[in-house]
Amino acid sequence: MSACEFESLEKSLESHLPEPELTEVKRILFGKETKKLDLPPCAVEAASERDFELKGYRFEATQEQLRPARKIRVGLIQHHVVLPTDAPVIDQINGMHNRIGEMVEVAAMCGVNIVCFQETWTMPFAFCTREKEPWTEFAESAEEGNTTRFCQELAKKYNMVVVSPILEREELHNTLWNTAVVISNSGNVLGKSRKNHIPRIGDFNESTYYMEGDTGHTVFQTQFGKIAVNICYGRHHPLNWFMYSMNGAEIIFNPSATVGALSEPMWPIEARNAAIANHCFTCAINRVGTENFKNEFTSGDGKKAHHDFGHFYGSSYVAAPDGSRTPGLSRTRDGLLVVEMDLNLNRQLSDKWSFKMTGRYAEYAEELTKAVRHDFKPNIVKE
């Protein structure tokens, strides 16, 4: 399937639309133009040798009188699984570590301060199978697992904050969680953020494996800014983004795994809406490729049993609080998106649009408290 997949919306528009229409179309679709970032030739060369796409953009802010600019760089990484899904578990994990290692090295060349990987990045997205074995073997301790140790080494080596979304096993209770581990650029585990909303749709049988997260809306204060992690299906829930923002998040990462037939037209909408509504940056990351599983499974849609989940369409992007966004990475290739942002833009947009002040949140708190009661009487007027 991958071979004939459409590569990217942006490429198609740029190939066919003449000026000045292209400029108007891009303005309406993507907002104020996001300028390209000059990346070092060694990084460009390494990305090419290692066969992944490398793109860089920057969002600027107005220079203020009292605050210096707060320019930082984030890196978003999307990738295929490296080995067949029936290879030994340890080989699959090691293969992913190697791949991420060589991509993060390029991120370091590009001056990335905070890197985020895709959802459950060490494994195939095998929850479609509803098989517990061998997939639960991919689960690791958030604090002491091999993958966390691997990321701690990367963080120290490159002075980089690492957001590492994994399948977590809490060993004390033998519970599984879908969790992002946040590792400081010092190499210390700063904490973890568990997936708040768990899908029950299509092949996303994750509710068979783990429950709704219990870490609330934690924000991590790093040296490079306050960050939060809204994992995958949480992007469909505006309240989830909102509550991270209410806790002070300046950048909200959305590591995901989602397929074209289900969600693709929603992908450019949701993270971007969240950036606008919450005056913050959002970073949407999706895996790429089609993953094949040895045993066939059905999808609850009346169709024949089959061996894959469909095509994960990549298209990772960053959205800014001013309604603009970067182009997406490819729908088909591994990629690293490097984005420089001046975090002062958040407060500038908040001062401009004032959604936090005009939001009437105290009234919503009261209304919502009433609305969640089983005996809630909705406000419906009839003739």
Added chain:
Amino acid sequence: MSACEFESLEKSLESHLPEPELTEVKRILFGKETKKLDLPPCAVEAASERDFELKGYRFEATQEQLRPARKIRVGLIQHHVVLPTDAPVIDQINGMHNRIGEMVEVAAMCGVNIVCFQETWTMPFAFCTREKEPWTEFAESAEEGNTTRFCQELAKKYNMVVVSPILEREELHNTLWNTAVVISNSGNVLGKSRKNHIPRIGDFNESTYYMEGDTGHTVFQTQFGKIAVNICYGRHHPLNWFMYSMNGAEIIFNPSATVGALSEPMWPIEARNAAIANHCFTCAINRVGTENFKNEFTSGDGKKAHHDFGHFYGSSYVAAPDGSRTPGLSRTRDGLLVVEMDLNLNRQLSDKWSFKMTGRYAEYAEELTKAVRHDFKPNIVKE
């Protein structure tokens, strides 16, 4: 300015992109294809004679076993002001009544059941001037004003629900409000919905004229479905859409007045995100054209005093709960968008995606109640 305005995104894509790329681009941008609706030739001819764009589309749903289809048609109307803004107030209002009258007649030919006009449709969007006179003279009683009476006649004549957003004067207290009057197809005033969120941005000096609405999140049960009205700037507030949905809204109208330089890249995002997140239909309506005012005014942006607000870019559209949307009306012309929708689609999408069940609203009610306190302690983890 209007003369050189770009006409529409959709037209540009269709003119230049070859197949099969056009199909892929449209799928990613707009979701599942929205089929064209056959409109009666008399309507097409009347629209052409009366010089406005007429477009029709339909959203389908799966035929269920136990529920019959619930197909209804909504009409969205966008238009210029008819007379110069310094014409006598009564002439301006009458001119608008005439224009809307001839457009609604075409909506009736197209079988529209519920029609919605643009924000404060009887007047220029004069709040940029910060002058009270003569603009406050456009304000009318929601229950007994001439415009409401005019709409009641339309409603009875065409058996059509009319959503009429006006500048309201509550005569008892001499207070002004930005209000949508909802008139049943029987001709009775069903109620009113006041604008919940008032902007303080750019030339949107509405907070000089009226306060935040006090009608909460009322939903109107009409013969054709449960509807709500989220006026203009409320579309930037996800909680506003959400609370209308929590009260049972199946269609949420968003009558607006907004200009290109400020909001255009956000326009295709916000109402569409709301349709997805809330499993309902949303209808975004924006006025068209550039309105000139006799007295110059400044815009708080360091630029010279000037006489217009900028170009209102039209582009009215309907978004469906499955992530798809209609193309937009023109950026430059008056228009009527007729959309047939099977309201069964809402529940079908809710059963598929289950956001209301996976939303954890009780926990958000608690978190939000804490977060709105002045002494709220955000959940921030530091090293």
